[in-house]
Amino acid sequence: MLDSKGGGKPLAGLLRRKTLLLDLLAVAIPVIGFSFGLNFYSNELLLVYMMVYVALAHGINISYGFTGYLPFGYFGFFGAGAYGATLAILDLHVPALLGMLFGGVAGVLVGLLLLPLFRLRGAYFAIATLAAGEAVADIVANPSLQSITNGPYGENLASVYSSGQIYVAALVFMALALLAVVLVKNSRFGLSLRAIKESEYSAAMAGVNVVQLRSLAWVIAAAIAGVGGAIFGWATTVFYPSAVFDSAISVFAIVFALFGGTGSVWGPTLGTVLLYGLYSAVGLSSPQYFQLIYGLAIVGLILFAPRGLVGFGRAAVRRLSLRRAGANG
Amino acid sequence: MADEILRLEGISKHFGGLSALQEVSFSVEGGEALGLVGPNGSGKTTLINVVCGLYTPNAGNIYLEGAKLGKTTPHKLAKSGINRTFQVPQPFASLTVRENVEIAAAHRRGDGMSVVEILDFVNLGKWAGQEAGSLNAAQQKRLDLGRALALNPKVLFVDELGAGLNPAELAEVAAMLRSLLNGGRALVVVEHLMGFLDKLVDRVIVLNAGREIFHGGLRSALDDGEVKRVFLGTVGA
Amino acid sequence: MLVEYSIVAGVLLGLFYALMAMGLNLVFGVQRIINLAHGDMVMLGGFGAWELYYGYHLNPVVAIVVMIPITVAVGFGLYYLLIPRLKSAVDFETLSLVLFFGVSQVVEALAALGFGNNERSLPVSSIPSHPVNFLGQPYPADWWVAAGVALPLLAIFFLYLYRTRLGRETRAVMADEHEAVSVGIDAARVSAISFGVGLALAAAAGVLAVFVFGGVDPSEGVGITITAFAIIVFGSLGSPLGTVVGSILFGVAYQLAQVYTPSWSNLVPYVLVIGTMLLRPQGLFGRRTRIA
Numbered sequence A: 001m002l003d004s005k006g007g008g009k010p011l012a013g014l015l016r017r018k019t020l021l022l023d024l025l026a027v028a029i030p031v032i033g034f035s036f037g038l039n040f041y042s043n044e045l046l047l048v049y050m051m052v053y054v055a056l057a058h059g060i061n062i063s064y065g066f067t068g069y070l071p072f073g074y075f076g077f078f079g080a081g082a083y084g085a086t087l088a089i090l091d092l093h094v095p096a097l098l099g100m101l102f103g104g105v106a107g108v109l110v111g112l113l114l115l116p117l118f119r120l121r122g123a124y125f126a127i128a129t130l131a132a133g134e135a136v137a138d139i140v141a142n143p144s145l146q147s148i149t150n151g152p153y154g155e156n157l158a159s160v161y162s163s164g165q166i167y168v169a170a171l172v173f174m175a176l177a178l179l180a181v182v183l184v185k186n187s188r189f190g191l192s193l194r195a196i197k198e199s200e201y202s203a204a205m206a207g208v209n210v211v212q213l214r215s216l217a218w219v220i221a222a223a224i225a226g227v228g229g230a231i232f233g234w235a236t237t238v239f240y241p242s243a244v245f246d247s248a249i250s251v252f253a254i255v256f257a258l259f260g261g262t263g264s265v266w267g268p269t270l271g272t273v274l275l276y277g278l279y280s281a282v283g284l285s286s287p288q289y290f291q292l293i294y295g296l297a298i299v300g301l302i303l304f305a306p307r308g309l310v311g312f313g314r315a316a317v318r319r320l321s322l323r324r325a326g327a328n329g
Numbered sequence B: 001m002a003d004e005i006l007r008l009e010g011i012s013k014h015f016g017g018l019s020a021l022q023e024v025s026f027s028v029e030g031g032e033a034l035g036l037v038g039p040n041g042s043g044k045t046t047l048i049n050v051v052c053g054l055y056t057p058n059a060g061n062i063y064l065e066g067a068k069l070g071k072t073t074p075h076k077l078a079k080s081g082i083n084r085t086f087q088v089p090q091p092f093a094s095l096t097v098r099e100n101v102e103i104a105a106a107h108r109r110g111d112g113m114s115v116v117e118i119l120d121f122v123n124l125g126k127w128a129g130q131e132a133g134s135l136n137a138a139q140q141k142r143l144d145l146g147r148a149l150a151l152n153p154k155v156l157f158v159d160e161l162g163a164g165l166n167p168a169e170l171a172e173v174a175a176m177l178r179s180l181l182n183g184g185r186a187l188v189v190v191e192h193l194m195g196f197l198d199k200l201v202d203r204v205i206v207l208n209a210g211r212e213i214f215h216g217g218l219r220s221a222l223d224d225g226e227v228k229r230v231f232l233g234t235v236g237a
Numbered sequence C: 001m002l003v004e005y006s007i008v009a010g011v012l013l014g015l016f017y018a019l020m021a022m023g024l025n026l027v028f029g030v031q032r033i034i035n036l037a038h039g040d041m042v043m044l045g046g047f048g049a050w051e052l053y054y055g056y057h058l059n060p061v062v063a064i065v066v067m068i069p070i071t072v073a074v075g076f077g078l079y080y081l082l083i084p085r086l087k088s089a090v091d092f093e094t095l096s097l098v099l100f101f102g103v104s105q106v107v108e109a110l111a112a113l114g115f116g117n118n119e120r121s122l123p124v125s126s127i128p129s130h131p132v133n134f135l136g137q138p139y140p141a142d143w144w145v146a147a148g149v150a151l152p153l154l155a156i157f158f159l160y161l162y163r164t165r166l167g168r169e170t171r172a173v174m175a176d177e178h179e180a181v182s183v184g185i186d187a188a189r190v191s192a193i194s195f196g197v198g199l200a201l202a203a204a205a206g207v208l209a210v211f212v213f214g215g216v217d218p219s220e221g222v223g224i225t226i227t228a229f230a231i232i233v234f235g236s237l238g239s240p241l242g243t244v245v246g247s248i249l250f251g252v253a254y255q256l257a258q259v260y261t262p263s264w265s266n267l268v269p270y271v272l273v274i275g276t277m278l279l280r281p282q283g284l285f286g287r288r289t290r291i292a
């Protein structure tokens, strides 16, 4: 038996350093992979979308995986980001790259507006954000606002299109989102978020400022969605409100994150690459078959592996090592 | 005379039509352990929940070291020195035992026991690296206690820490709690087990249906007619 | 004039909305599950009516009667397929939401594969089609038909819930599942049947929706689910009467918005659900369910 005073501390420190190293690999490997992505796969737009979705899945990771609040209306931030960036670029004439930050700001603004929804819990929170996302969409697409948002007729960013810049922007954005998750996961902030998720009031009695930390996590998630929407809009060039305010965006991100496994750095990335890969292989030519496979995957996931691929893998490893320990002793 | 740490004045709490607390008043001093007893549903846990900010009282005031507590949040109360354990323990199940205590220790103002010292104190050192959810109920209650202690509270409410323990464990817990009184800390101990309280507290408040029906020494409480009637023989337990 | 019109139209459509939302509330009340596939069940009802009309020349109102036993049976089976496994999950509430989202995707995909992606409508000749005057103003005949069919169906549902043994057991499970089990009620069976009944209500509303919405298409589910959810939250979760009253008020509010500010009228359900949750989380009929 390990003495808690003697052996505990250094061992824990070592373990922590090891997980941090593994987590940083989970940032480096996808970033390196996507840097050379065009060598393996020639559809640049799909790779950009995939990077955006990796980041979005990690936004869900921060919001749901660490705090337990599932934002079904995540697409509201995403669409707001696309429009925020577009308006900044077309009306304020900021450079496109800078416009992406405006997208993040738009996402954060919508996120701040929705903060009162945290009075709700669980499924109610999820649905209320869904309604809020639809409401934001309806407002942006409203014909009465045509002079500002061009109403239902969408936007056109062809004047600032630049495939190289877009690819690099998406890559940097994904890297930052992954780094944010690593920071959250390995910090006291992340620990406190997990405590809040387990028991909000106990966390408060442990001195954690629940409202502040939860809002901070929410704002990070909103910023990721905002920038994601901005890059998505830039890459898509011509888009209608229904393309950026699409509840399928939330659901993709949620399912990618859950499929891979939330609370980890690898999970949502793996989930996105696999499922979005499947989508690009099957979904584009026959979307209904993809929707079917995808729906069945969700059902199977929730019923048989609610902790996702990573959770599944961990359980398998644990079982294996238990068996080995059993054989040895 | 020791300093007053916490004072309640006329605290009332209703849930819909139910009066869970009616004009409850008392105070505790530094270094003192106060017993809070009463039959099931008499409002003991509700009282803790009110003082520790989970519920807002419908009436009454609370003073910490003479300063009135206005409308505040649980985490501020925790930082300013009021803390508690839970009748049904609520550890952060997926965090390790050590992390459970570390989270609280990170928010401590001033100094106090280190995380390792706390884990040793509540006898959980051996389990430090284990997930809190895998502990048994008695261990989880001690973890609750450790987590509360990590904030070095001036007044600590303990909600039925002794329930379900055997006599040897009870004696150990009583000793543990008594040692917490050093350094001017105040304790409010909710407990059904009179033998346990007898070793620990000087004074008790007896609640029934949200009302204080007795206030004084434990021995004289046991002789009080109304207290006897309310407990209907559970006193002997 | 316009106000009168909106009120009458709101009441007529409100009865239809009540039928559309009731199943969602029943399933929520019994199992604390928000069935995100509810709108897709409504959509399937519409396609069912279409197939029965063109395949067997069945009048849509008769189609409802045919579909009820089938949908109850399907719901019963679906319950046992999905729910018992889920019950053991840690975050049951949120995961059930995602699960039923998956179901909704499957249903939507199958509908699109089976029926095609286009909107389909039924000929107006399948039901009476002359606008009906009331208090001097004309209202489309299909609104009268929708209200005229929804009202007796709702009445039957209330009789079932309040006058039959199964209904009594259902309400017992709604009030407290553990208590219900402890007095010998088979909660799983009751829940499964309720799930079927909820599905049947949705499908019946779906048949009427083909007329009220002017057609049926595979992707209409999400919008219907949100509207139905807005209504049941507004009227109080778990309260069938609240759903009826909430539906009628929603119908009137929506009609008023349509008349006075048509381009913003689609916001009504969203404002309603968010506003209710934040300002009066227990809804109109205020039995407090813990949501905040």
Ligand SMILES: Nc1ncnc2c1ncn2[C@@H]1O[C@H](COP(=O)(O)OP(=O)(O)OP(=O)(O)O)[C@@H](O)[C@H]1O
Pocket: B015, B018, B020, B038, B039, B040, B041, B042, B043, B044, B045, B046, B047, B087
């Ligand atoms: N959140 C709440 N909502 C409604 N009623 C409540 C709530 N919390 C407590 N009550 C009611 O208040 C009364 C007092 O409950 P409380 O838990 O404080 O009793 P207690 O003295 O701690 O009992 P026990 O010895 O069983 O722990 C009970 O009738 C209880 O049902």
Ligand SMILES: [Mg+2]
Pocket: B044, B045, B046, B087
């Ligand atoms: Mg109690």
